Amino acid sequence: MTQDELKALVGQAALQYVRPGEIIGVGTGSTVNKFIDALAARKDSIKGAVSSSTASTERLLALGIKVFDSNEVDDIGVYIDGADEIDNRGYMIKGGGAALTREKIVAAQSRQFVCIADESKLVGVLGRFPLPVEVIPMATRRVIRQFGAMGGSALVRLKDGKPLVTDNGQHILDVTGLTISEPLRFENEVNQWPGVVTVGVFAHQKAAVCLLGTAQGVRTMTF
Ligand SMILES: O=C(CO)[C@H](O)[C@H](O)COP(=O)(O)O
Numbered sequence: 149m150t151q152d153e154l155k156a157l158v159g160q161a162a163l164q165y166v167r168p169g170e171i172i173g174v175g176t177g178s179t180v181n182k183f184i185d186a187l188a189a190r191k192d193s194i195k196g197a198v199s200s201s202t203a204s205t206e207r208l209l210a211l212g213i214k215v216f217d218s219n220e221v222d223d224i225g226v227y228i229d230g231a232d233e234i235d236n237r238g239y240m241i242k243g244g245g246a247a248l249t250r251e252k253i254v255a256a257q258s259r260q261f262v263c264i265a266d267e268s269k270l271v272g273v274l275g276r277f278p279l280p281v282e283v284i285p286m287a288t289r290r291v292i293r294q295f296g297a298m299g300g301s302a303l304v305r306l307k308d309g310k311p312l313v314t315d316n317g318q319h320i321l322d323v324t325g326l327t328i329s330e331p332l333r334f335e336n337e338v339n340q341w342p343g344v345v346t347v348g349v350f351a352h353q354k355a356a357v358c359l360l361g362t363a364q365g366v367r368t369m370t371f
Pocket residue numbers: 175176177178179180229230231232241242243244245246247248251
């Protein structure tokens with residue numbers, strides 16, 4: 149099976165976590181796009197969605213799914229999102245699509261995080277994928293230096309030759325050279341650096357379930 153087919157497989161499998169009458173949380177990325185496509189068949193059974201990006205919002209609206217502002221909603225039953233890496237404890241690196249801050253907010257608002265990913269995303273230790281970090285532009289140089297002191301190397305993510313601007317008006321650093329063996333401690337530490345909006349380690353908002361697309365079918369991991 150191709151990676152695209154594995155993504156479609158887990159996107160479809162995630163429908164089992166969508167309960168009638170609920171508002172669901174929807175993440176961002178190519179795997180979530182497969183989930184949104186599958187959700188179209190169930191759109192009349194749910195109340196609507198809270199979305200983690202303008203890209204997902206547009207896709208949901210185009211299918212006729214109501215999108216609520218996160219501040220309008222008290223309770224989200226399930227949050228479905230992809231990951232750039234996931235380990236066997238449910239800790240993740242996210243933010244490859246630059247939506248990490250809103251993803252963390254919606255995940256924190258939800259009772260259950262269901263991660264959908266193809267098997268290439270499963271790692272022993274987090275850190276192979278460049279770690280996305282959303283930063284306030286005036287803090288960029290300082291935060292780059294702080295990652296340097298930790299042994300990492302941070303670069304500003306570019307789009308069309310200019311710093312990418314997130315949905316929140318901020319920039320993204322991609323950090324390589326780190327091995328994140330203690331994700332909770334790492335997330336706590338980096339979150340305290342002035343100017344860091346969100347670090348792409350999802351340890352406090354880790355997955356409860358991962359639907360992993362493999363050549364043998366969907367493997368369900370629970371944490
Ligand atoms: O965190 C994300 C976006 O900010 C995505 O979940 C992550 O990048 C995975 O994307 P894809 O499903 O396209 O591989």
